[in-house]
Amino acid sequence: MPALPEVNWNYPTPIWFGEGRVKELPAACAELGMRRPLLVTDEGLAALPMVQEALDGLIAAQLEAALFSDVQGNPTGSNVEKGLAVFRQGQHDGVVAFGGGSGLDAGKAIALMAGQSRSLWDFEDVGDNWRRADASGIAPVIAIPTTAGTGSEVGRASVILDETAQRKKIIFHPAMLPGLVISDPGLTLALPPTITAWTGVDAFVHALEAFCAPAYHPMADGIAVEAMRLVKAFLPRAVADGTDIEARGQMLVAASMGATAFQKGLGSIHAVSHVVGALYNTHHGLTNAIVLPFGVRQNAPVLEEKLSTLCRVLSLKGEGSEAFVAFLHQFCSELAIPASLSELGVDDSRAEEIGGMALQDPSAGGNAQVLTAQQYTALFRASVAGDVSFL
Numbered sequence: 001m002p003a004l005p006e007v008n009w010n011y012p013t014p015i016w017f018g019e020g021r022v023k024e025l026p027a028a029c030a031e032l033g034m035r036r037p038l039l040v041t042d043e044g045l046a047a048l049p050m051v052q053e054a055l056d057g058l059i060a061a062q063l064e065a066a067l068f069s070d071v072q073g074n075p076t077g078s079n080v081e082k083g084l085a086v087f088r089q090g091q092h093d094g095v096v097a098f099g100g101g102s103g104l105d106a107g108k109a110i111a112l113m114a115g116q117s118r119s120l121w122d123f124e125d126v127g128d129n130w131r132r133a134d135a136s137g138i139a140p141v142i143a144i145p146t147t148a149g150t151g152s153e154v155g156r157a158s159v160i161l162d163e164t165a166q167r168k169k170i171i172f173h174p175a176m177l178p179g180l181v182i183s184d185p186g187l188t189l190a191l192p193p194t195i196t197a198w199t200g201v202d203a204f205v206h207a208l209e210a211f212c213a214p215a216y217h218p219m220a221d222g223i224a225v226e227a228m229r230l231v232k233a234f235l236p237r238a239v240a241d242g243t244d245i246e247a248r249g250q251m252l253v254a255a256s257m258g259a260t261a262f263q264k265g266l267g268s269i270h271a272v273s274h275v276v277g278a279l280y281n282t283h284h285g286l287t288n289a290i291v292l293p294f295g296v297r298q299n300a301p302v303l304e305e306k307l308s309t310l311c312r313v314l315s316l317k318g319e320g321s322e323a324f325v326a327f328l329h330q331f332c333s334e335l336a337i338p339a340s341l342s343e344l345g346v347d348d349s350r351a352e353e354i355g356g357m358a359l360q361d362p363s364a365g366g367n368a369q370v371l372t373a374q375q376y377t378a379l380f381r382a383s384v385a386g387d388v389s390f391l
Contacts, residue, residue: 003184006248011287012154014262015181017252019245022144022184023362024113025054025096026061032140032179033093036064038087040107041098044273045146048188054098062349066090068110071099074168074277074284075106076161078118083110087139094140097178100199101150103286104143105158108176113157114139120153125157125172125362135175143178148251149199149285150239151206151259153181161278168274170362183256185249193239197335200235200251202285204228205269205292206258211310212303213366220264225313227257232314232331239335265366269295271358272380280346287344288335293328294382298375298391299368300325340386348384 006018016024029037037058040248045051046069058065068086071079087095087110093112097107115137122132123375152158191199197329198330207227210220229255237247272295273287300307300321310316316327338344355377358364364371371379382390 013177015183017183019186021182025057028142028180036092037094037096038092039067039078039096041069041103043069045099050321071102071106073102074161075102076163079106080109084113096142098144100147101152106150108141109158109171111139111141112176112289123171125170130173133173138175142177142180144182148255149200151255154256154259168278183252185252188248191338197239198285201289203255203258204231205288206262210264211266212368215264217264220261223257224261227254266363267367270363271361274361275354275357282344290341291383292324297325298379302369341384348381352379354380
């Protein structure tokens with residue numbers, strides 16, 4: 001097995017990549033001028049040795065660091081509020097966002113709010129809302145991903161659940177992009193096969209929806225295609241052998257590439273997944289993985305050329321949408337992804353409501369074609385039943 005290189009990239013933000021590089025966290029803090037970092041992670045990761053080791057490393061470097069871990073799997077507005085209170089009370093000057101999408105998104109949102117006087121929801125990604133923020137009040141962020149899925153480490157937004165509205169909202173500001181990323185595949189070695197599969201398919205969905213978005217962005221397209229190729233090649237390896245450091249590293253790369261590409265747009269899969277996650281508290285990556293083949297089939301009439309390109313790049317049998325959807329079903333089945341949302345305890349009793357909410361989700365604006373609320377309802381029903389006849 002070839003050794004992973006230790007390299008520094010700057011695309012779209014500085015990335016320190018390589019096994020064991022989490023030990024350079026104190027140097028990363030110095031790079032961004034942090035003396036009192038707040039390490040933000042989720043409640044599940046907080047008990048693991050990797051978090052305590054990172055915190056100990058900061059303290060050993062004589063940094064006045066503290067830990068905030070009251071973050072749920074689907075981070076909420078109240079999680080951000082509590083973290084912000086800890087940030088201000090401790091007079092912290094930066095955030096180390098550590099974890100999967102939940103820890104990264106919560107950490108970035110806390111950093112955004114550090115110097116703001118408005119509500120978090122005033123910065124929802126609608127129109128020019130981001131201009132309401134005082135950019136000088138946004139604290140610097142170091143992002144350390146521990147899963148290869150969301151790619152939030154290279155994103156300018158956080159997905160946060162508004163508990164009152166029962167809706168996930170995208171909070172955006174250009175300055176939310178972390179100032180530095182430590183991408184250490186060693187931190188992902190302990191991920192169980194299920195989470196590895198769920199987050200890995202999430203990275204694939206990011207790249208696929210970005211590639212299929214109708215906007216013109218050839219650079220994003222190129223990055224998206226390579227991300228999908230990497231996921232196809234390395235995700236099965238990472239699931240089969242969690243200690244495969246090459247596969248773990250390539251999946252971290254693919255996740256960052258997928259998130260870099262989706263600045264072009266996302267689509268119907270994410271629009272439905274966001275709503276389901278908000279209402280049923282399902283895992284985001286797993287929900288995306290289940291909706292994936294149904295979303296592609298629904299959009300197939302406008303995607304034949306693009307899906308034929310992907311069939312060739314991914315060396316699939318056959319060409320066009322039928323071959324591509326068949327691959328998706330087989331790929332997800334081999335990764336033990338459930339065939340329907342009903343297997344997660346999701347029913348279709350709120351199907352019409354969910355269709356309307358999905359239409360309003362910001363991700364819907366990037367879909368390959370314009371869908372109606374009724375079509376989103378049909379996509380949700382198909383995903384619940386695992387049955388394409390609803391489409």
